[in-house]
Amino acid sequence: MVRYKAIISYDGTNFSGFQRQPNGRTVQSELEKTLSKMASQSIEVHASGRTDAGVHAIGQVIHFDFPHERPLERMRFGLDTQTPEDIACRSVEIVADDFHARYLATGKTYEFRVDIGKPRSPFRRYYASYFPYPIDVEKIQQALPDLLGTHDFTSFCASGSSIEDHVRTIDEASLTVSSDGDELIFTFSGNGFLYKMIRILVGTLLKIGNDRMPVDAIPGIIAGKDRNLAGPTAHPEGLYLKEVRY
Template identity: 40%
Template sequence: MARIKLTVAYDGTDFSGWQLQPRQRTVQGVVEKAIMKITHAPARVHGSGRTDSGVHAMGQVAHFNCDDHWCSIPWQRALNGHMPKDVRILHSEVVDDDFHARYSARGKVYEYTLWHHSAFCLPQRRRFVWNCGDVDFETMESAAAILLGTHDFAAFQNVGTVVKTTTRTITSISRRPGITEHETIWRFEANGFLKQMVRIIMSCLVACGRGKLSVEELQLILESADRSKAPATAPPQGLSLISVHYP
């Protein structure tokens, strides 16, 4: 058997997330269906993580196994020929058998896009931003600073996934302008993320930027390890998985 690594981009708007679900349209299901059309055999696709319904990706990583004689085909072009327009394979390659899209990963990068014009949101951007209104960037950056480093992020994890530990290390939180004058992009880099962790952190930072949560209160939320202390989860459409890092 050969192992094929894929880098996948998708618009998550019309998907019920990455993971297979009965009678639901999922990215994993679409990719597996495309593989079967080529090999005429079922293949289980393993992703680096499970993006939620409405969340996008520019660099999701996945792998699957196939018979050796399929190694030489151009998988990127072949799969894209069977993909809907909201999913594309960016890269494909044969990898060693010990590579695993999820368990071999050493870090991930997510970006979350905020829209700041409270009067309107461009129709072309509504699927990819959270219209949060005006916020104070300096306060948000001060709040973000306390989340850097290694912490127990239990207060920033929604239910649904069993993990061995809720400790993660955030190496960077940065901000830059978006593609329009009304947007900012917040970039999060860490050795791993808990379920909806970035969305909960983003909701906390926005609450700080609106003056509804102080930096000191955010510190207490972090130390509490209690999800009920943090604000509601930010909406999914502003979030995108940008890349996954491997050794």
């Protein structure tokens, strides 16, 4: 068996998330279907982590064991073109047998896009969350540094997660505005993120930008370790898994 690592991107709109499940179309099952056909035997795919229904990936990382070595570009091309058109394969490489897409990930970057235009762009309806209310970008930018560093992010973790250690380190938390002024682009990098953490962070930051929460609210929310202190969970269609680091 040869272990391959691949960087894939997908439009999450028509998927019930990444992870295989009995009902519903998922990215994992489409990848496994294609690879199993290519290998003429059952292949299992492991990702850096799941993504929820509607969430997109620009640089999701997977690994899988293939029964024989295949030229890299042929493997990439097969994965790219034999999967449905909402999945693309950006690159493929052979890795050591002990590489693991999930356990060895040391960092991830997510992007979150918010359409603030009026009206909502028909082109962004599946690719950005919509926020048609007054927004003070500078207030959000003032609040973002409070997220940096190592904290217990319990307040930004959705219930239903079985992970007990809620301490994570955020290295980058930034916000830019698109050149036409109609889109906010949040970027978050860290050593890992809790269940729905990015979406709760964005929901909270939009509340700050909308003046419904003080600009210095973040440290108190973190210290309180209570999900009820943070803002709502932003919609999945704005979220992109951009990069996974090893």
